[in-house]
Amino acid sequence: MFTRGPSLGMRLFLLAVCSILLMYLDHQRGHLQTVRQALSVAAYPIRVIVDLPSRAFLWAGDALSTRRSLQEDNTQLREEQLEARVRLQRLETLQAENDRLRALLESRPRLPDRILVAEILSVDLDPFRHRLVIDRGIADGLYVGQAMLDAAGVVGQVTRVEQLSAEAIMISDPGHATPVEINRNGLRTIALGTGDSGRLLLPFLPNNADVKAGDLLVTSGLGDAFPYGYPVARVLTVDRRPGEPFAEIIADPSAALNREREVLLVWQQDRVPDETTLSDDGDGTTLSDDGDGTEDATTAADAEP
Amino acid sequence: MSNRYRIWPVLAFFLVAMSLEVAPMPEAVAPWRPPWVALSVIYWSMHRPGRYGVGVAWLIGLLLDVLKGAVLGQNALSLALAAYVTIKLCQRLRVFPIWQQAISVSLIIAVLGFVGFWIDGMTGELQGGWLRLAPIISSMVVWPPLTWFADRFVASRVRR
Numbered sequence: 001m002f003t004r005g006p007s008l009g010m011r012l013f014l015l016a017v018c019s020i021l022l023m024y025l026d027h028q029r030g031h032l033q034t035v036r037q038a039l040s041v042a043a044y045p046i047r048v049i050v051d052l053p054s055r056a057f058l059w060a061g062d063a064l065s066t067r068r069s070l071q072e073d074n075t076q077l078r079e080e081q082l083e084a085r086v087r088l089q090r091l092e093t094l095q096a097e098n099d100r101l102r103a104l105l106e107s108r109p110r111l112p113d114r115i116l117v118a119e120i121l122s123v124d125l126d127p128f129r130h131r132l133v134i135d136r137g138i139a140d141g142l143y144v145g146q147a148m149l150d151a152a153g154v155v156g157q158v159t160r161v162e163q164l165s166a167e168a169i170m171i172s173d174p175g176h177a178t179p180v181e182i183n184r185n186g187l188r189t190i191a192l193g194t195g196d197s198g199r200l201l202l203p204f205l206p207n208n209a210d211v212k213a214g215d216l217l218v219t220s221g222l223g224d225a226f227p228y229g230y231p232v233a234r235v236l237t238v239d240r241r242p243g244e245p246f247a248e249i250i251a252d253p254s255a256a257l258n259r260e261r262e263v264l265l266v267w268q269q270d271r272v273p274d275e276t277t278l279s280d281d282g283d284g285t286t287l288s289d290d291g292d293g294t295e296d297a298t299t300a301a302d303a304e305p
Numbered sequence: 306m307s308n309r310y311r312i313w314p315v316l317a318f319f320l321v322a323m324s325l326e327v328a329p330m331p332e333a334v335a336p337w338r339p340p341w342v343a344l345s346v347i348y349w350s351m352h353r354p355g356r357y358g359v360g361v362a363w364l365i366g367l368l369l370d371v372l373k374g375a376v377l378g379q380n381a382l383s384l385a386l387a388a389y390v391t392i393k394l395c396q397r398l399r400v401f402p403i404w405q406q407a408i409s410v411s412l413i414i415a416v417l418g419f420v421g422f423w424i425d426g427m428t429g430e431l432q433g434g435w436l437r438l439a440p441i442i443s444s445m446v447v448w449p450p451l452t453w454f455a456d457r458f459v460a461s462r463v464r465r
Contacts, residue, residue: 012359015363019366023376026378036377039368042368046323050327124327124328125373125374126373126375128432128433128436129432160374195432
């Protein structure tokens with residue numbers, strides 16, 4: 001086999017130069033969105049095919065479930081709905097009261113967030129990172145940095161949007177940090193992922209900080225990554241080490257990371273698509289009541305460009 | 306191109322390899338997933354070095370990058386390298402007994418592992434520790450069955 005054109009080594013060299021150039025442009029500059037989107041059209045069918053078996057399994061489970069288990073499910077859901085409705089009644093009056101009080105204080109009212117349900121494709125991207133793929137993309141108005149929740153709490157944020165799917169990073173990824181505050185007293189800090197989906201680490205609270213096991217951590221809304229006030233985790237253990245300046249605090253994520261099939265995507269108010277016109281009151285950010293700029297250096301930093 | 310070879314068996318082979326590469330696995334065994342696409346590239350450039358060379362490997366790698374959400378060019382570079390090494394050694398590799406072949410293949414996978422290691426280190430995504438070496442062992446284990454399957458069911462369909 002006599003090769004035509006450049007020799008094998010030369011070809012490898014050229015391709016290596018090409019790849020290094022691509023890596024530089026993609027990672028350092030983020031210039032290659034269009035290339036990636038074009039290629040993702042070819043990759044999307046593979047992702048769907050890979051997802052098919054687990055989807056079929058779920059479907060079979062639904063289709064073959066007995067009348068009795070369906071009835072049980074139904075009554076349970078009915079009870080839950082009743083409970084939720086009762087709570088919702090109170091929530092509405094509270095919301096109205098809150099708006100009135102905010103009006104008295106002349107601060108901007110909190111607007112409801114726009115929400116969309118997305119399904120997780122069961123695709124494994126990398127065993128060492130906590131990433132996932134969801135079945136919504138640019139076509140649904142997703143954007144990079146969008147918050148992702150489930151019924152119990154924050155799951156993560158969108159890191160890359162393609163036409164029909166999007167990639168997201170979970171809060172338990174070792175490269176992810178979530179700006180949180182303690183619900184009980186408003187103490188703000190950062191929750192780092194550990195690579196273990198049942199553990200978050202809070203390394204930046206001093207030994208004398210007011211934090212107890214069982215405290216609920218909610219998103220603080222700082223850093224513009226997550227909207228304010230969604231549950232993130234519950235403090236599991238607080239280890240105050242006398243010799244060290246900071247306590248070692250471990251928290252257990254509220255969301256069912258790695259176990260759910262569906263997630264909710266939340267639009268922050270300044271990113272809501274145009275059909276809901278909310279732009280008449282200024283820039284419409286979520287936070288208006290407390291010092292926005294205090295923790296600028298520690299925003300939701302993740303490893304993505 | 307030429308009518309003497311069919312392309313679709315190889316295409317299907319790579320599609321299956323790509324699907325296996327991202328198929329869901331339990332978290333505990335996920336680091337042991339064999340690098341299916343790299344193994345397929347090695348297989349085809351070992352047996353058809355004239356047709357499946359570095360260029361094809363590079364394009365497949367680019368698609369794999371998008372599929373796995375890696376930095377664009379990472380898998381492309383390592384697969385092109387895999388094809389290069391395999392083509393350089395293919396005369397010898399093809400006459401090796403299967404166990405020796407498996408060891409050589411796992412050595413190629415080890416080289417790719419180090420390339421991935423450097424790239425991840427430079428892009429700041431270095432995770433995993435010693436478990437990053439797991440694919441070297443798992444690729445040694447799956448190489449004989451993969452070769453058997455490809456020889457028996459795919460390679461016979463490529464000719465004519």
